[in-house]
Amino acid sequence: MCSVTKEQVYDELRTIIDPEVGFNLVEMGLIYDVEVDDSCNVVITMTLSTKACPLHQMIHQWVEDAPKRIDEVNEVTANIVWEPEWNISMAEDNVKQALGSL
Amino acid sequence: MFSISKDYAPPFKMIEPFFKFGAIAYLISIISFLFFNVDVSLLDLKVVGWVHMFLLSFVMIVIFGAMAQLIPVALEIGHYNVDYYKPIFLTLSIGSVLMVLGFWINSSLLPYGGAIVLVSMVLFLYETLKTLKKTDSNTLTVRCIKGGNIFLTVAIVIGFLMALSISLGFNIDFNRFLPIHIVLVLVGYVTITVIGMSMILLPMFGLAHGYDGSDVELSFKILVGSIILFSIFRLLAWNMLSYIAIVSMLVGIGLYLRQLLTLYKVRARKINDIWYMHIYTAFISLAAVVVLVLLWLLFDSDAILKTALWLFLIGFFVFVINGHLIKIIPFLVWFERFSPLVGKKKVPMLHEMLPSKEVDISFWLSLAGLVSGALGLLYSSDTLFKGGVSLLVFGALFMLKTVNFILDFKPEE
Numbered sequence: 372m373c374s375v376t377k378e379q380v381y382d383e384l385r386t387i388i389d390p391e392v393g394f395n396l397v398e399m400g401l402i403y404d405v406e407v408d409d410s411c412n413v414v415i416t417m418t419l420s421t422k423a424c425p426l427h428q429m430i431h432q433w434v435e436d437a438p439k440r441i442d443e444v445n446e447v448t449a450n451i452v453w454e455p456e457w458n459i460s461m462a463e464d465n466v467k468q469a470l471g472s473l
Numbered sequence: 474m475f476s477i478s479k480d481y482a483p484p485f486k487m488i489e490p491f492f493k494f495g496a497i498a499y500l501i502s503i504i505s506f507l508f509f510n511v512d513v514s515l516l517d518l519k520v521v522g523w524v525h526m527f528l529l530s531f532v533m534i535v536i537f538g539a540m541a542q543l544i545p546v547a548l549e550i551g552h553y554n555v556d557y558y559k560p561i562f563l564t565l566s567i568g569s570v571l572m573v574l575g576f577w578i579n580s581s582l583l584p585y586g587g588a589i590v591l592v593s594m595v596l597f598l599y600e601t602l603k604t605l606k607k608t609d610s611n612t613l614t615v616r617c618i619k620g621g622n623i624f625l626t627v628a629i630v631i632g633f634l635m636a637l638s639i640s641l642g643f644n645i646d647f648n649r650f651l652p653i654h655i656v657l658v659l660v661g662y663v664t665i666t667v668i669g670m671s672m673i674l675l676p677m678f679g680l681a682h683g684y685d686g687s688d689v690e691l692s693f694k695i696l697v698g699s700i701i702l703f704s705i706f707r708l709l710a711w712n713m714l715s716y717i718a719i720v721s722m723l724v725g726i727g728l729y730l731r732q733l734l735t736l737y738k739v740r741a742r743k744i745n746d747i748w749y750m751h752i753y754t755a756f757i758s759l760a761a762v763v764v765l766v767l768l769w770l771l772f773d774s775d776a777i778l779k780t781a782l783w784l785f786l787i788g789f790f791v792f793v794i795n796g797h798l799i800k801i802i803p804f805l806v807w808f809e810r811f812s813p814l815v816g817k818k819k820v821p822m823l824h825e826m827l828p829s830k831e832v833d834i835s836f837w838l839s840l841a842g843l844v845s846g847a848l849g850l851l852y853s854s855d856t857l858f859k860g861g862v863s864l865l866v867f868g869a870l871f872m873l874k875t876v877n878f879i880l881d882f883k884p885e886e
Contacts, residue, residue: 386816388822390807390811390820390821390822390823391678391804391822391823392680392742393822393824420677420680421676421677422549423546423547423549423673423677424546424677425542425545425546425804425808426808426812429808429812429815433815433816436816437816456682456683457682458682458683458741459680459682459741462741467741469744470680470741470742470743470744471742471743471744472741472742472743
């Protein structure tokens, strides 16, 4: 049985900051789901704010690396999806406020 | 799962000279404005030389450098061979200087400069077309890159023939070919390229989603059709019909502006930062150009035509380019020097890599210079025009300082 929680994974993902907007991926609402199985393998479903993101590959790598900082975690897979398409309503209120959208 | 390109950012060292050269050329081209009076003829070889310095040494060189970065982003594939950008820079920088000297000092230099610029353009076209062949994508941006490059090819062939005729003295009808050359470069290449790239960059930076893109689709079709028709009509010397083609181009640009308004309304990032200020100035200038060209067609006024060209070159081109330089260069520097440090030490945000005071000063001086220069040309006042140019010179100096600051931005030891 794996003792790693979703919250621990989210906490690690909160350390990844998009250098263009200055917010972390979780508060931007770019992480759609996190699953942790009994063998401590992590599957992350995520999106990006645009398909043309020049940091696409790098952000994907950061997301796969971040949960590995938790001792028990084995494999990490990050799947980038485009449905549903990201929009500002998915972001946390502090992001909306900072961008002037609230 | 979306496939990921490994070549989204070209080697920084390869692209850096494009931006350095462009910023210096911009400063020199603005300084050289001080030697013109408002009553100068647009066909004066000094003006023609200036236009080539501005367009080749600043606009084209910055666009080519930016395309090295933006083509993979727009097409979601890597370059055919990004190493082509080394000889592209070398030939474009040397060729453009020789061409300007050819117009200003010694016309025998023109064919040499023209031939070297031609080589540069051919290399750029070859690399771009080979890259385009790698993708099945047919988005508006892809079509803009394809269309723009075809227009550029025809434009440079016509330009080269005209350069040969000036230096070798053979006869070519400038009344027919010069307007075609101008429209193909300014509208066919630069404007269509800006339209294509803006439909990637503006939603990306403004976080705009879920909008209807039909206006820009129609705008592209109208622009392509009217540029082709204009070229045919001028070639056949059907001047009246060529004016109708110009009106049709203005309709195309108007639709593009309406598309931008749609993007503006749905953007999530509503904070008006310095990038937005540049973009607002660029597109308000473009809207003013549409109105002024219509007035020029009605009243055939030299002052109105000069004001329209000023707003097109300085208002639209300069502000759209400088606005994106302060986005693209920090990204390239960050990608090269800071991305390997992510997770190991604190890395800066992109906006923290800008010297905000210098950028602000550059913007406001340039804006004041743009307005004063436009009024000077409209009311035929040398005082207003040269006052505006002086402000632009200082704006360009601060822009050069900004570019150098970003390029020198390094991690603390």
